[in-house]
Amino acid sequence: MTQAAVELQGVCVRLGLIWALKEVDLVVQPGEQVALIGSNGSGKSTLLRTVHGLLKPDQGKCHHHPALQQAMLFQRPHLLRTSALNNVALGLWLDRSQGLNWAQAKTRASEALQRFSLGAVVSQGGRQLSGGQQQRLAMARAWARNPDVLLLDEPTASLDPHAKREVEALMAEWTSASERPLTLIWASHNLGQVKRLASRVVYLEAGRILADLPVADFFNPAELALHSPQAHAFVQGEL
Numbered sequence: 502m503t504q505a506a507v508e509l510q511g512v513c514v515r516l517g518l519i520w521a522l523k524e525v526d527l528v529v530q531p532g533e534q535v536a537l538i539g540s541n542g543s544g545k546s547t548l549l550r551t552v553h554g555l556l557k558p559d560q561g562k563c564h565h566h567p568a569l570q571q572a573m574l575f576q577r578p579h580l581l582r583t584s585a586l587n588n589v590a591l592g593l594w595l596d597r598s599q600g601l602n603w604a605q606a607k608t609r610a611s612e613a614l615q616r617f618s619l620g621a622v623v624s625q626g627g628r629q630l631s632g633g634q635q636q637r638l639a640m641a642r643a644w645a646r647n648p649d650v651l652l653l654d655e656p657t658a659s660l661d662p663h664a665k666r667e668v669e670a671l672m673a674e675w676t677s678a679s680e681r682p683l684t685l686i687w688a689s690h691n692l693g694q695v696k697r698l699a700s701r702v703v704y705l706e707a708g709r710i711l712a713d714l715p716v717a718d719f720f721n722p723a724e725l726a727l728h729s730p731q732a733h734a735f736v737q738g739e740l
C-alpha cells in the first residue's frame with residue numbers, strides 16, 4: 502500500500518473566536534489533484550495552511566509523507582524587496598534541502614521565471630511588478646523548489662485570461678508528468694478550472710467538508726445532490 506501524501510484525521514483549528522476547521526478528515530494520495538472549493542470564509546486557506554504545517558490542529562492529527570517535499574503558494578504572497586530573480590533564488594538557496602550554491606540557485610530561478618513568462622522582468626523589483634506578475638513570481642518560487650506536493654491558494658485569482666490559461670497549462674503539465682506524479686491541492690473559486698484540472702473535489706462550508714467526490718461525480722448534479730444538498734446548491738448558484 503502506498504503511503505498517503507497528506508492525511509488529516511479529525512482536524513479542528515481555532516482562529517480567534519471561531520473554529521475555522523471542524524472535524525476535517527482528508528487523505529490525499531500521491532498524484533491526486535484535489536480542488537478545494539467553498540464560499541469566502543469556508544476554511545480553504547486554513548486547510549491549506551494546516552496541511553503545510555503553518556497552523557497546528559487544536560484537535561486531531563495532520564500527517565505528511567516523510568519523503569515528499571511540499572511547497573505552498575499563498576493567497577497573498579509575500580515578496581521580498583529585491584529583484585524577481587533574487588526572490589526565487591533566495592528561497593532556493595536558503596532551503597538547505599535543495600543543496601544549491603548561489604550560482605546554481607540563480608540558474609534554477611532564472612529557468613523558473615522563464616517558465617512563468619517573467620523572463621523580461623528578472624531584474625525588476627519583485628514588489629514593483631503588477632498584481633498578476635507578482636502572483637506568477639510567487640508561483641515560480643514555489644515551483645522552482647521542485648516539490649512533490651504543491652499547495653496553491655487561488656493561484657489564478659488575479660491573472661488576466663491569457664496568464665490564467667498559461668498557468669493552468671503549467672498545472673496540467675506538472676500533474677501529467679508520468680515519471681514523478683505531482684500531488685496538487687489547490688483552492689479555487691473557478692469551477693471551470695476545477696472541472697478541467699481536478700481529479701477530486703472537496704467542498705467546504707463553515708469549516709466542514711460536506712462533499713469529497715471524484716470530479717465526474719461532483720459535476721454530475723444528481724450525484725452531487727445525493728451526497729450533499731449544500732454542495733449542490735453552491736454549484737448551481739455558481740453556474
Ligand SMILES: Nc1ncnc2c1ncn2[C@@H]1O[C@H](COP(=O)(O)OP(=O)(O)OP(=O)(O)O)[C@@H](O)[C@H]1O
Binds near residue numbers: 519539546547548
Ligand atoms: N488570523 C485569523 N484570525 C481569526 N480568524 C481568522 C483568521 N484567518 C481566518 N480567519 C477566519 O477563519 C475562517 C476561514 O477563513 P479562510 O481564510 O480559511 O477562508 P477561505 O475559504 O480561504 O476564504 P476565501 O475564499 O475568502 O479565501 C473565516 O471565518 C475567517 O474569518
Ligand SMILES: [Mg+2]
Binds near residue numbers: 546547688
Ligand atoms: Mg482563502
